Amino acid sequence: MTDHSSVLQDVRQGMIPAHIYNDKEIFELEKERLFSRSWLFVAHESEVPDAGDYVVRRVLEDSFIISRDEKGEIRALFNMCLHRGMQVCRAEMGNASHFRCPYHGWSYRNDGRIVGLPFHKEAFGGEEGFRKKGQTLLPAPSLATYNGLIFISMDPDAEPLEDFLGDFKFYLDYYTKQSADGIELRGPQRWRVKANWKIGAENFAGDMYHTPQTHTSVVEIGLFREPKAEKRKDGTTYWAGNGGGTTYKLPEGSLEDRLRYVGYPDEMIGRMKEQWTQQQLDVVGKDGFMVSAASLFPNMSFVHNWPRVEEGSDEVLPFISIRMWQPISENETEVLSWFAVDKNASEEYKALSYKAYLMCFGSGGMFEQDDVENWVSLTNTAAGSMARRLLLNGRMGLLEDGQNVVEPLTAEEYSGPGSTRIGYSEYNQRELLFRWADHLERPVQAAAQLHVGIDPVQAGAVGGGDAAPAAGSAA
Ligand code: FES
Ligand code: FE
Numbered sequence: 118m119t120d121h122s123s124v125l126q127d128v129r130q131g132m133i134p135a136h137i138y139n140d141k142e143i144f145e146l147e148k149e150r151l152f153s154r155s156w157l158f159v160a161h162e163s164e165v166p167d168a169g170d171y172v173v174r175r176v177l178e179d180s181f182i183i184s185r186d187e188k189g190e191i192r193a194l195f196n197m198c199l200h201r202g203m204q205v206c207r208a209e210m211g212n213a214s215h216f217r218c219p220y221h222g223w224s225y226r227n228d229g230r231i232v233g234l235p236f237h238k239e240a241f242g243g244e245e246g247f248r249k250k251g252q253t254l255l256p257a258p259s260l261a262t263y264n265g266l267i268f269i270s271m272d273p274d275a276e277p278l279e280d281f282l283g284d285f286k287f288y289l290d291y292y293t294k295q296s297a298d299g300i301e302l303r304g305p306q307r308w309r310v311k312a313n314w315k316i317g318a319e320n321f322a323g324d325m326y327h328t329p330q331t332h333t334s335v336v337e338i339g340l341f342r343e344p345k346a347e348k349r350k351d352g353t354t355y356w357a358g359n360g361g362g363t364t365y366k367l368p369e370g371s372l373e374d375r376l377r378y379v380g381y382p383d384e385m386i387g388r389m390k391e392q393w394t395q396q397q398l399d400v401v402g403k404d405g406f407m408v409s410a411a412s413l414f415p416n417m418s419f420v421h422n423w424p425r426v427e428e429g430s431d432e433v434l435p436f437i438s439i440r441m442w443q444p445i446s447e448n449e450t451e452v453l454s455w456f457a458v459d460k461n462a463s464e465e466y467k468a469l470s471y472k473a474y475l476m477c478f479g480s481g482g483m484f485e486q487d488d489v490e491n492w493v494s495l496t497n498t499a500a501g502s503m504a505r506r507l508l509l510n511g512r513m514g515l516l517e518d519g520q521n522v523v524e525p526l527t528a529e530e531y532s533g534p535g536s537t538r539i540g541y542s543e544y545n546q547r548e549l550l551f552r553w554a555d556h557l558e559r560p561v562q563a564a565a566q567l568h569v570g571i572d573p574v575q576a577g578a579v580g581g582g583d584a585a586p587a588a589g590s591a592a
Contacts, residue, residue, distance in 0.1 A: 119142055121142075121143065121146065121557065121558075122558065124137060124143070124554075125554040125557060125558050127508055128550045128551070128553070128554045129551060129554060130512075131510075131511045131512035131515060131543070131547050132508040132509070132510065132511065132512070133508065133509040133510075133511045133550065134505070134507075134508060134509075135498075135499050135504040135505070135507040135508070135509050136499055136500075136504045136505050137313075137315070137499075138313040138315065138316060138495060138496055138499035139313055139447050139448045139496050139497070139499035139500040139504075140447055140499075141446075141447050143447065143557075144444070144446060144447035146557050147444070147553075147556075147557065148177055148444075149561060150556050150557050150559060150560070150561055151415060151553065151556040151557065152176065152177055152271070152415070152444070153271045153272065153561055153564075154270060154271060154272035154275060154556070154561065155270065155272075155275075155414070155415050155556065156259075156261075156268045156269075156270045156275060156278055156281050157176050157268060157269060157270065157415075157416070157417075158266055158267070158268050158413075158417040158439075158441055159174040159176070159181060159183055159193065159267050159268065159269055160172050160174055160183045160267045161265050161266055161267065161300070161301075161302045161439075161455070161457075162185075162191065162262065162265035162266075162267060163265060163299070163300065163301040163302050163460070164183075164210070164302055165183060165184065165185040165191065166185070167185065167212065168185055168186065168187050168188075168189060168227075169184070169185065169187070169212040169213055169214050169227055170184070170185050170210075170211075170212050171183060171184035171185070171206065171210065171211060171212070171213065171227065172209065172210040173196060173206055173208070173209050173210065175443065176269065176271070177443075177444060179195065179271075180195070180196035180197070180204060181193045181194060181195060181196055181257055181269065182194045182196050182205070182206045182216065182254070183267060184227045184228075185227075186226070186227045186228035187214070187226075187227065187228070188228070190228065191260070191262065191267055192227070192228055192229060192256065192260075193256060193257035193260050193267070193269045194225075194229045194253070194254040194255070194256060194257075195254055195255035195256070195257065196254070197254070197255070198218040198220065198223055198254075199223065199231065199252060199254065199255075200218065200220070200221055200223050201220060201221070203218050203219060203220035203221075205217075205218045205225060205254065207219065213227060214226065214227055215227065215232065215233075216254075217233070221235065222235045223235070225253070225254055228253070229253035229254040229255075229256060230252070230253045231249045231252045231253065232249075234247070234249055237249070257269035257270070257271070258270060258271055258272060258273040258275070258564075259271075259272060259273060259274075259275040261277070261278035261279075262278075263278055263279065263282060263286065263289065264289060264290065264293040264294050264299055264300075265293065265299050265300065266289075266293060266439075271564070281358070281359055282358050282359065282360070282413070283357065283358025283359060284357035284358040284534035284535050285357045285358035285359055285360035285361075285413060285535075286358070287357060287396070287397065287533060287534050287535075288355065288357060288360065288362060288408055288411060288533070288535075289360075289413075289419075290392075290393060290397060291393075291397070291408045291421070292408070292411075292419045292421060292437050292439070292457065293439075293457065294392055294393075295385060295388060295389050295392065295459040295462075296385070296388035296389070296391075296392055296459050296460065296461040297388070297391070297392060297461075298459075298460040298461050299459075299460060300437070300457045300458060300459060300460060301457070301458060301460045302439065302455040302456065302457050303455065303456040303457075303458075303471065304453075304454060304455040304456055305440075305441075305453040305454055305455045306452075306453075306454045306455075306479055306480045307451060307452065307453050307454075308451070308452055308480045309445065309449055309450065309451050309452070310449070310450050310452060310489050310492065310493060311448055311449055311493050311496060311497075312448070312449070312450055312489065312492035312493045312495070312496040313444075313447060313448060313450065313492075313495075313496045313499070314416055314442040314443070314444040314450040315416075315442075315549075315550075315553070316491075316492040316495060316496070317416075317418065317440075317442040317450065317452070317488075317492065318412045318414075318415065318416050318417075318418060318442050318549060319412070319545075319546040319549055319550070320410075320488065320492070321362070321410040321411060321412045321418035321419070321420070321440075322360075322361050322362060322410075322411065322412035322418075322545040322546055322548070322549055323354045323356075323361060323362070323363055323412075323542070323543060323544065323545030323546050324363075324543075324546065325349035325350065325352060325354065325363050325541055326349075326513065326541040326543075327488075327491070328346045328349045329345075329346035329347045329349065330346075331487045331488065331491060332346060332483075332484060332487050333346055334483075334487075335477075335483050335484060335487065339425065340424045340425060340476070340477075340483070341423075341424055341425070341433070342423075342425065342431070342433055348365070348366070349363070349365070349541075350539075350540050350541050351365075351366035351539070351540075352364045352365045352366050352406060352409065352539070353366075353406055353526065353531065353537045353538060353539050354537065354538055354542055354544060354545050355533060355535045355536065355537040355545075356535050356536050356537075356544060356545050356548045357533070357534045357535025357536075358535070359413060359414045359552065360411060360412060360413035360414060361411065361412065361535070361544075361545035361548055361549075362408060362409065362410055362411025362412065362419065362545070363408075363409045363410055363411070363545075364400075364406035364407055364408050364409055365406065365407050365409050366405060366406060367379070367401070367405045367406065367407055368405075369405070371402060372386075372390070372398055372401055372402025372403075373386055375401055375402060375405060375407070376389065376401065379407055379423045379433070379435050380423045380432065380433040380434040380435045381435060382463070382466060384463070385459060385461075385462060385466070388459070388461060396532050396533065397533075399532035400531070400532050400533045403532060404530065404531050404532055404533075406531070406533075407421070408421050409421055409422060412545070412549065414548075414549055414552045414553075415549070415552070415553065416441060416442040416443070416444070417439070417440070417441055417442075418439075418440045418441075418442065419437070419438070419439055419440075420436075420437065420438040420440070420477075420478055421435060421436070421437050422435065422436060422473075422477060422478075423435040423436075423473070424436075424473050424476060424477055426469050426472050426473050426476070434466075434469050434470055434473050435470065435473070436456065436458075436470045436471070436473040436474035436477070436478075437456070437457040437458065437470075437474075438454055438455060438456060438457065438474055438478045439454075439455045439457050440452060440453060440454045440455065440478075441453040448496050448497075448500065452480075454478065454479065454480070456470075456471050456474045456475075456479075458470050458471070511543050511546060511547060511550070512543065512547075513541060513542050513543035514538065514541070514542025514543055514544050521538075522542070523538050523539060523540055523542070524538070525537055525538055526538060526539065
């Protein structure tokens with residue numbers, strides 16, 4: 118394989134070799150060294166509220182059944198039969214106490230344990246030949262949740278999820294904890310775009326700079342209360358823990374005034390005041406910033422926005438979307454986009470917020486369409502030979518000597534954690550790519566293989582007719 122050290126070196130200086138957005142070898146490296154050990158979002162607990170509920174989600178080529186077992190525990194089970202590898206669950210979501218493999222009929226409880234094995238005695242010699250006890254569909258090596266968001270990692274030694282999230286948790290709460298009961302999700306809508314997965318993650322992490330250009334028409338038709346797309350430059354970008362995002366500057370007023378300006382009804386504001394820490398409330402009420410888009414490394418993003426939902430009315434209404442940029446290849450991404458809303462919001466609010474989401478960021482949303490055209494075009498252009506000669510300029514916010522154009526905000530100016538600046542910059546996109554480079558340069562250990570139903574030391578050698586004792590066996 119090509120030596121990619123110069124690519125990683127360039128990225129660390131904010132210069133981006135253009136081909137990283139459409140390069141087969143780089144994608145192989147991402148699979149081997151990044152997606153094999155990072156924490157990855159797969160589902161939200163509200164998608165599997167009751168015992169037996171499940172959804173099937175993928176991490177690259179690996180399919181997982183995310184189920185809630187009879188005891189109420191969340192499981193992430195590798196969706197591959199222990200016998201000869203058939204996909205055990207073929208539906209996308211449902212409720213089941215058991216999963217039966219369509220190939221030869223082995224069956225598993227919704228916690229993964231084998232329960233049924235047709236002709237166990239005749240075909241395998243019963244428990245003596247193949248111990249069912251203790252055999253389960255392979256669990257994801259690591260699983261953890263935060264605010265109901267379910268993450269898995271292919272690394273059994275992954276750092277604790279809370280450590281990985283770090284100070285990004287502070288910002289996650291605005292999207293996922295507006296009341297004690299958290300959010301519920303609708304979706305996901307799924308579609309594929311012929312674009313590299315990194316572009317969406319970078320865009321949502323910090324690209325306030327594209328709004329005035331790419332989304333001019335959406336602002337011009339009056340979808341937003343702010344008449345100018347340039348208003349984005351008055352907001353901040355923040356980077357905290359392993360995630361970062363952007364905020365909007367709100368007009369002067371009290372905390373309540375500012376939350377009302379975004380469109381939250383008073384009953385929801387009351388719950389936010391109970392739920393959020395003083396520091397979280399201060400970012401909005403004292404400093405006057407409201408979170409907008411964000412990304413969590415490597416490929417999860419969030420949106421919070423407040424368009425006008427009724428034509429001719431001055432009322433706006435907020436919506437939240439959670440999304441995954443699921444890589445299919447170096448030039449194709451499956452987008453999974455969920456609508457998220459406070460569980461305790463009124464039905465009327467939920468319906469209108471869902472409408473706001475669909476208008477802006479559903480599969481046919483106006484922003485979505487604007488954005489994707491850029492990303493597809495960029496990906497296509499990155500495939501050619503000229504792209505291999507081009508270092509893109511990803512240094513916005515830095516002077517040539519590496520000094521900042523604008524210094525980070527002080528604790529007086531901004532109450533939230535992380536590194537925060539007003540105005541356009543690409544600090545967040547660089548933070549994502551720095552982490553990407555850190556993974557890509559670190560080799561991975563080969564994962565341990567798991568043997569199913571047999572003790573590899575005791576197992577007889579296979580071959581000829583009669584099994585001979587295996588080397589190392591006591592027999
Ligand atoms: Fe599943 Fe044989 S492959 S039962
Ligand atoms: Fe956009």
